[in-house]
Amino acid sequence: MTDKELVQRALEMRNFSYAPYSHFAVGAALLCEDGTVFTGCNVENAAYGSTICAERTALVKAVSEGRTTGWTTLAIAGSGADFCWPCGACRQMLYEFAPQLRVLAVNEHGQFQQASLSELLPMGFGPSSLK
Numbered sequence: 001m002t003d004k005e006l007v008q009r010a011l012e013m014r015n016f017s018y019a020p021y022s023h024f025a026v027g028a029a030l031l032c033e034d035g036t037v038f039t040g041c042n043v044e045n046a047a048y049g050s051t052i053c054a055e056r057t058a059l060v061k062a063v064s065e066g067r068t069t070g071w072t073t074l075a076i077a078g079s080g081a082d083f084c085w086p087c088g089a090c091r092q093m094l095y096e097f098a099p100q101l102r103v104l105a106v107n108e109h110g111q112f113q114q115a116s117l118s119e120l121l122p123m124g125f126g127p128s129s130l131k
């Protein structure tokens, strides 16, 4: 799957976003090395702090389907002209499974920029930090 196709999947997932409070729809698509794609959207809650981001939804779907390794690229599509980079909580959750992950930050026009998770979360705390 090309970056453009993965970006398209992330953009489409914004249609499932449940964001009655922020009105900021986000979609995510996580590509694995065998071609499997796990998708997600943000799901908000009346108790605002219980909200889950699109990229963590995709992460939890992957892990709960037994896919904890071999993640290659994550596309995150927000709303508006700004590129949608992952929040701190998502960077930390992603670092656990894929510290070298390629991240594509997408805007609503489908334009995107890329960075590695190690650039987004340098000197991160991960599983090896506990040894």
Ligand SMILES: O=c1ccn([C@H]2C[C@H](O)[C@@H](CO)O2)c(=O)[nH]1
Pocket: 019, 022, 024, 025, 026, 041, 042, 043, 044, 051, 052, 053, 054, 055, 076, 084, 085, 086, 087
């Ligand atoms: O990278 C991001 C940034 C924000 N959000 C969601 C959380 C909340 O529902 C809304 C506004 O922050 O956007 C994501 O899903 N991913």
Ligand SMILES: [Zn+2]
Pocket: 053, 054, 055, 056, 086, 087, 088, 089, 090, 091
């Ligand atoms: Zn987040």
